[in-house]
Amino acid sequence: MEFLNASVIPYFNYWIYVVLMMIGLHAMITKNNLIKKLIGMSIFQTAIILFYVSIGVKTGSTIPILEHHHDEGHAETAHAVAESGDHHAEETDHEKSDHGNNEHAIEADHGIDPDHFANPLPHVLMLTAIVVGVSTLGVALAISQSIYKDFGSLEENEILAKIKQGGPGVDV
């Protein structure tokens, strides 16, 4: 119980991401069906995204959207951070580094406490990662259709057996 309270509950996201990743990886390697491999791959990739999003979370924080508009009218997440850093280029205090350096500056500038917001940068990164994941999946599915056309199967063992028997472009 001690262990549970100290190491599992506060880091539950991280535990689960590792579990999901291992599930995904296991499926990618051991599953025989190609589509199943890809399902594993999806799980694997979302696990990593989960990890990234978890980095940005702070206890008691909310979504990183500024409630009041300031002069330029930008209410977007990443920009708030970026502009605030503008005046504090020198501020790279290492104490805060496990949650990013620049948020600290917001408070000084706009009277906003960065501790109230989740770190938006990992979120932005993950938008890209999701798109990358889906395009990978798309390519993979296209390839598996092409494999099905050639071999009439999506089961790895059947495909390998057909290759062994000697088909097009087959050697040993």
Add this chain to the structure above:
Amino acid sequence: MDSVVHSSLPLWACLASLLAAPAIVLFRRELFLREATTFVAAFVKFGLVLAMLPIITSGKVIEFTLVEGFGGVVAPILFRVDGLGMLFALVASSLWIVTSLYAIGYMRGLHEHSQTRFFAFFAISLSATLGVAFAGNLLTLYLFYEMLSLATWPLVTHHQDKEARTGGRTYLTYLLGTSIGFALPALIFTWIKSGGDLSFAGDAILASADLGPAQGLILLLAFCFGFSKAGMMPFHSWLPGAMVAPTPVSALLHAVAVVKVGVFCVIRVFTAVFGVDLLAKLGVATVISWIAAFTVIVSSLIAMSQDNLKRRLAFSTIGQLSYIVLGVSLLSAHAVQGSMMHIAMHAFGKITLFFCAGAIFVATGKKYVSQLSGLGKTMPFTMGAFAIGAMSVTGVPPTGGLLSKFYLVWGAADAQQFALLAVYLVSSVLNGVYFFPVVYRAFFKPAPEGEAAVEGIREAPLACVLPLSITAVGSVLLFFFPGLLLELTKLMTGAQ
């Protein structure tokens, strides 16, 4: 070194035959032009080498940097002509002229295939040989050494049959294997130990390096076996294997160019990489001496048992090469001088013998010693030349071989190595034992029964006989006029 002349002559001397190769390919349909190209290139090359001779004999060296080293990142590609290089270049380029003539006679006489390829690669090999002779540092030396290995491979495998394949495979396995496996790491180790200097100029490369006896011995062995063209046992068996090549190849390459490149490299390693002083201090050279001595005796014994004439000559060559290695490893000035001279003397003697073997094959198709009975009557010039060549290799006056052997023995005596001195003497006797029966058989034994009696003289074509007569005469002349050789070798030993 006293003074340095900067000139691109060594580069052009190298390029003369390299540039001839494409021309030879271009003229492959015009036999006359093709062979004329070979001759012109040979003469130009010899001329360029001769043009450098007066500069060298006046005690200067020629240097030419082809590719800069850029701040010591890597050694530059550099030519440097000194007495030893000059001597070797003279021998190689003069004998190329003779060999070209011989090759034309031989190849035409036997209606060989792919003659264009043969002449082209022959020319490239000669470039590589001169490159080795004129190399100004170890890197350049290694570069041309490898080039020679590769350029001679198509020549060795010329016949394209199974035997040629096997021979070619052995040839490359030994030469490339040892050069990559031993010489290259030794080279880099030297580069590191010397702090980025591989140049042959000035003091020996490792003269001031901090090197223990064990390291020194390993390095020396790596070099000597790495340059396995020198044919030291146990890395000698490529040479008999390479005898599948057409005779002109065996003659020029495996009596002069390739094998001499090997010993040339070993001499460079002794004199310019380690330096006599360092070796004397480390006391590791005697190991090489004994390996060489072993090679000398064993190869002579093997030679006696060979019935194939070319193989007998090949084993004789292995022995003679180790003479040279043994000579430098004695570390006495006279022995080193003898070694250098032996490069030239043995070249003339052995090339004569190979020419004779080829001429016999062209005229009669005979390959074996036991078939040669009575041949002296039908081929008097060839067998006469053979006798002279044999005398020179054995060291019988009045031939050049005597002089170099004299210096070698003198050097052994200087070095107080009487056991090794005995090796020289014993092996000279052995040389006689395996050569003179051939001569005896040819002149004094009657032709075997059943063979159609041939009336009068029936020699090989003139293009074959002329070269072997020239080299035979050369062997004799070297005895009477060794002045130039002595001068060049003195330049080297005096300079150390």
Add this chain to the structure above:
Amino acid sequence: MSEQLPAIILLAPLFGALLTGLAGNRDHRRCFPILISALAVSFGCAIALLVQVSQSGPIDYFVGGWNTERVPLGVGIQLRIDALNALLLVVITTVALLTAVYSFRRAGEENTEKTPQFYMLFQMLCVGLLGITVTADAFNLFVLVEVSSLTSYALVAMGSKSRGTVAAFNYLIMGTVGASFYLLGVGYLYMQTGTLNMAAIHEILADPAFGKSSTVFVAFILILVGVWIKMAFFPLYGWLPNAYSYCPSTTSCLLAPLMTKVSVYVMIRVMLSIFGADWVFQSLGWSHTVVWLAVIAILAGSVLALAQVELKKMLCYLIVAEVGYMVGGAWLANHWGMVGAIYHILADAFMTLCLFIAANIFIKHCRADRIDQLEGLFKRMPLTSTGFVVGALAMIGVPPTAGFFSKWYLLRGGIESGQWGYVIALLVSSLVNAVLFFRIIEIAYFGKNPAESHDHAHDEDSHQGQAGEATLLGGEGRPATVIPLLITAAIVILLGVFNAPVVEIIQQALEGMPVVGAAAAAR
């Protein structure tokens, strides 16, 4: 204009790809000129950048003007070009350009229906590779790695061989795992440092407080494993041989020289620019282990190559061995090892290109891909064979080719750091290469082609003048394939002969980066 070069080098092939998509679908003949001009622009930029960098030091380019005056380092997207990646840019664009020339008509034959798509992917791959090289941002690196990987999966799968698609699928699975590991590693780095900019991360990690941090340690392991999968480092090489040997010939010419080399570059970049040599070589102290892994990779690659009967398969296993060279060199933890590794990236790219083009021409003309079916090629295709021989000699490491000098530097590094296992592995692999290639050369040189064996008279001397001039080049492939081969062969030799200036530039790069020398000097 000249300050926009780092952007143009990426944008040219990107717009090329778009244009190909727009214009090429109607008329397939429009694709090729677009491809060539886009790559030529990139090539020009690469050369200009190399000149600029070697004269006036690294160039920083801030995308969208988010430069350090407006925001702190690490907020904007930054491209950074130093001497190291300027060299690599030149290599990538040169290889791409040569492959593009090679693909003339060839790509159309191999992907009849999909020529525009093929060329689009081709250019997108170049964008990805060039982007990987120039980016100064650890996350963008991931995105660009995925751009190049996704296009390469598709390119591999486009072949007519059905095994190619299976290989592409495996490649995709492995590639995704690799990239994901990398991404995860970057996540841990971000957790620790709060930034993704390489220079900023490095600055923070230089603080000794992070020296022993287990987060950084985990990040490094994850990134390293990810990159190793991408470069097919020995135990993780499984995807490579099939993917590269069953794909269309143009694809193999493009992927084989570039993909693994760029991954090696990423590894070196991560080691030197993100974590810093001091941390990697001293705090971590893994040099010996990794070098031994490299030794195993080299030996295993060589042995596996020996066992192959297919020409391209054999070359693929040689790539596995060559990756071992570079990883080993980079982990020797001394200056010359690193120089050798970087120089070998350049040398190996061209050597591999040379061999793959030649092998593809051979295979096309023999209609067979087994080594023992390559009989008598030298007589039929003297020029192609010359190119092949040059590549082979470079692989063996015969002077004065580039392969010799890279081995020279690597061996020097190995001897200096006393890694004798690595030295011996390099030498053994050279010898194995010699055996491999002379086996092929012997077959190609001796073997009588069945079609030719009857006319022995074809031999020029016995019946001269009978077969006209035409025979000299009659058997060659089309010029568009042979010319790039010969250019590559020339580059392989020139890069060797003039290796000293190139190494100068590499040394300049290592000065600019937190140097390996710092670790070496501390010994």
Add this chain to the structure above:
Amino acid sequence: MIVPFDIIILIFLVITALISLRVRDLLGATMILGVYSFLICLLWAEMGAVDVAFTEAAVGAGVSTVFMIATIYHTRRHSSD
């Protein structure tokens, strides 16, 4: 972020992931993967990453599922494991 909620979703995530890998009917597996995706959207929205959640809902749960169904339609529905 509400911790108990969080934990429940995470546990469900693992369960759906395992089920989607175990189901032999590929169409079913894809559907369950869709459920998995929506669960993870929920989780992210709850963790403050609304933008990621939106994207995942549209792209991850939506487009991916469509892609997979299309592929299954073109190939075979049954899987051996």
